[in-house]
Amino acid sequence: MEFEFPKTIIEIASAILILVAFELMNRKSLKGFSIMAIGQLLATIVCIMTSLWFLAVMHFINFLLMVRGYLKWRKVNKIESS
Numbered sequence: 001m002e003f004e005f006p007k008t009i010i011e012i013a014s015a016i017l018i019l020v021a022f023e024l025m026n027r028k029s030l031k032g033f034s035i036m037a038i039g040q041l042l043a044t045i046v047c048i049m050t051s052l053w054f055l056a057v058m059h060f061i062n063f064l065l066m067v068r069g070y071l072k073w074r075k076v077n078k079i080e081s082s
Contacts, residue, residue, distance in 0.1 A: 007049055014042035030077070033070035037063050 017039030024032030040063035047056035 007046055010042050010049075011046045014039045014046060017042065030070070030073055033066050033073060037066035037070065040066060 017035050021032045021036035021039055024035060026032075040059050044056050044059040044063060047053070047059055
């Protein structure tokens with residue numbers, strides 16, 4: 001089994017970002033959406049690099065959902081603070 005440095009570093013960073021994002025989302029923090037989006041995007045890149053196409057598509061869809069959630073939550077918070 002060959003150790004591929006860039007893939008491994010990206011994969012570890014992605015996992016850490018996703019775990020941190022889950023904790024922030026549990027605390028109802030808006031930062032959780034943006035951190036989760038970055039983690040999902042990195043996971044998509046790793047899946048593409050390793051030819052796991054189904055997982056890559058699923059991570060990309062989750063990335064888009066996190067962006068949508070971030071924009072929706074930001075809009076709701078703007079309305080409530082007005």
